[in-house]
Amino acid sequence: MDSLIRRLQAFRLGENESSPDDSHKSESGKGTMLAQKLISTGTLGAANRGRLLQALYDIGASSRADLARVTGVTRGTIGGIVQPLLDQGVLAEGEVIPPNETGGKPATKLWFSKDARPICAVLLLHDRVSACLVSLEGEVYAQHAVDFPKNVANSADAFRIISTCVEKAVAFGKPILGIGVAVAGMINTETGTIVTVSLAPFLDGFPLETELNKRFGVTVCVDQDTRALLVGDRWFGQGRGRRNFASVYIGETLGGALYLDGHLYRGPAGAGGEIGHTTVDIKGRMCQCGRRGCWETIASSKWLRTEAKVRRLPRPLSLDVSRLLTLADKDVPGARELIRDYTFNIAVGLANLQQFMAPNFIVIHGDIVRGGGPILRLIQESFHDLVFHRPGDDIALAFGDGECLAALRGAASLLLSELLNFVI
């Protein structure tokens, strides 16, 4: 927690985007830098509220004095923002901190109320939809999942299945704040419409955000799954308190999302993030996107299975990285070489991302995470060989949380960011 506070204080006093009222000069000595303080005019209450809640997520349950210190305003200003959130049941007073030796009144720690309305989170894959409730603390419950039957012919059939799944989660109890949806496909984030989902053509062009809003009468946010993972990492995972990082999904498909200078970068209408389709081999294999030599053609789970077959490993068509490790432990011929090649291929794309955008911290999600520490270490070795190092650079890779939970928390986080006016 101390390192998080240090990181936050560093960003408050340094390298920041300016806000309408951010006229306070930085103490760093560089006159062009502006400090990111809470905005003090009453008309900007929503932005202040967003920044305060962002700070609370970053440092955990905190007293008003801690929040005043981290956000750079007076305790009076904090009180003015906190009171309506307590009245609305978003926040609650928690643990009492006894007065220190110098005296003063006892303080209480503020945190998200257990009674606050939850968010409905939906994960939409080409063959399956999952829905659940997520509390403001990130607790996932009331999970339901349905496989799409093989004979789904059109978007109306698919939407009936999706909305029934949402209804089951929502039926659990309290009214919901809204619905966040992570889709394993391309999304037009301006309109909340699905552009395309590979292997599920019946979803192409479907206005999911509008239809869910009509059906359930609450705010709905729809985005692609990798960006949802990134937002989930930002609020509940290893991206907490960071100004720059990337999240990358490595499984049947590959995708990436960037958090740069304190903002999620989506690209126009959400077109960014197609890192799986950057070319790494101009004479390489054909990709499912119709182009040749994309990173996805050498780093997806499909590549791993295809290579396992070529290299005559046992049961190649059901191979994943966890079983591959077991084969290597048993000295099955070719297993170690395949692990080395696969982790190198993965490192190539991650190194390209690092070289171009310098996120300096990359959270990896997807099937690859099943490989655990041994696979992460091999990816790290190749990655560090492939990127430039400048003195003082701190560049790291990490594996994310369990796949489905991370995606559902991410879907909820999309809505959270929208509703509570976070800076993201």
Ligand SMILES: [Zn+2]
């Ligand atoms: Zn491609």
